[in-house]
Amino acid sequence: MKLEAYVLLFVGVFFGCVGLAYWLLSSEDAGSIMLLGTFLLGCVPGGYYLWWSRRMKPRPEDNPDASLEDGAGAVGAFPGSSIWPFVLGGGATFVAAALVFGAWTLGVGLFLAVAALVGVIYESRRGGLV
């Protein structure tokens, strides 16, 4: 997990340096703030991964000598099939269309989106491990 953390931390460190240099050279706000945001985008999850990588059990995918048996057991829970992403996507599209065509599609969009949120939450209680 350390390497994964370092990849993100590299993003943070690189854009920290570039952002600082850019700010000092240009004093331009928009670009500097975007680079600051990118610095945080690398550092925050990267720092968390690094912190976590020192506390977690070693993973078989990080071990070059791991055998498949080392990864025995469930990989995770995967839903088989679900109608709710389709409904939520449709709802979001109708909500977006409301920004162009007026409020009449908003009701449809919000109804679909709320239905999908409720549906997907209930659905999470079933499904199996793979």
Next chain:
Amino acid sequence: MTVLADRPEVFDDDAAHEHVHAPSGFLKWVTSTDHKVIGKNYTVTAVIFFLLAGAMAMLIRAQLANPDSTFLSQHTYNEMFTMHGSLMIYLFVGPVAFGGLANYIVPLQIGAPDMAFPRLNALSYWLYLGGGTLMMMGFFTTGSAADFGWVAYAPLSNSINTPGAGPDLWIVALVLTGFSAIFTGVNLVSTIYYLRAPGMTMFRMPIFTWNMLVTGILILIAFPVFTSALVLLWCDRHLGAHIFEVQGGGMPVLWQDLFWFFGHPEVYILALPFFGIVTDVIAVFSRKPIFGYRGMVFATISIAALSTSVWAHHMFTTGVVLLPFFSLMSYLIAVPTGIKFFNWIGTMWRGSVKFDTPMLFCIGFLGTFLVGGVTGILLASPPIDFATHDTYFVVAHFHSVVMALVMGAFAGFFYWYPKMTGRMLRESLGKATFWLMFIGTNVTFDPQYLLGLKGMPRRIAEYAASDGYTLLNRISSVGAAIIFVSVALFVVNLIVSWWVPVPAGDNPWDAATLEWATSSPPPHHNFLKLPPIRSRRPVWDKNHPNDRIIEHAKPKLGGMFATPGGAVLLEDVGLDGGPEAER
């Protein structure tokens, strides 16, 4: 090495039950959370947008084939180049890579049963489809589709200069596809971080997967900026926010800043997946390991990092950007890209190269991308950019780049089509597709460099006969027709392979990475058995158990040494040399 270990996986009763009763037909298409179905959906949808955008390109070239042309009205011409660019960039080249091919292939390459968030993955697709549909609906509104160029510069994109529902649809469509891309980025990074098979360390991942990891991170850097900027633009148009308008204290050039902070990384979001495809395909068809694997990984990371620090090189002529900074950073990208070229050639060097269709497309990619890349280096120089900005030189430059990426997409498509469908595409038709596309690309875009140097501006619907642009424009239009024929042949190839299938088998190319260890197409949750992962080429290890192992020596002077078999390796110059033996 020949012994296959059983995949130690658990199917509990609920999951098995659900699998047996999984819906089929239309309902399967709508409800599936399987990355393979979603990947195919993405690919098919993106190819449809590609064909639509290609048809618009043909109309554009038909208009420009003659001076003083009245084939299209000026307004229609504006719509055509706007929607051509928007469809190609936002709805084809990006989504076909990170939503289509990567969605399908990345979990297979790392031995994962699915993407990390399957329902989020499905939502990404539906947002993409919804966004694409909304954007196309612009053609059916009274004011017709967006016509402010694919970059939507302020103040042209405000509600006075481009009123109507078409531009608004363009904006909200890209908000939806923006969220779609962000969700896919999250999914890719999480999948690669958390769902690798035992033994699949980061430095054993195929380069395509590495590139998709970096692309995922780039998506997370770039797309939120663009999506927010679009919301601000909508507020400007409808709520009078004056963010990008001088009246009320706004700043039009801020749009360019925000747009290109997305727009330039976006170029690499488009490019890196195809760099990955090309790397993997060249290795397979040269029957050699990838030359300079770690160098490739570091080059990818460097390109991605630098690409986010060069956005204002699109804004040199605004006069408000820090020229030396952006010029230097732009030049620097040539270094890791050069490393990649060196390694691609190194992979082919002394390999037993087979010129199947995917390999031909890769070689076409190298040539075309080189032209686009070198002219990009020219444009990174502010004086040259001042002279050529907004001329056809820039159009030719980025079309060389993007057509190279299209060839990369075709390489990936020909390479993985057998895995995705269990059928082969026809080699003869494929080779004809390649040659026509390669010739057509050069005939179309090489004259445009000259047109640019002669001063022909971008985005003009008409030019006069006295301008002297006629001959080169005609040649360019002929080239576009050749590209059209090549794409038509590709569609014929798809139809032929569908009607008269040639079974592919599990591993028709004798490839080395993990996706070829499973059946074609793969079963639900991908693998019934995984081979042991002891190197970067687990399937090669399994299929060629007696292949000699080339130990990595500590690099000596220059890092070059000859193996007993005579093959010269420069593998991982200065970067590797650890105890891990790679085949």
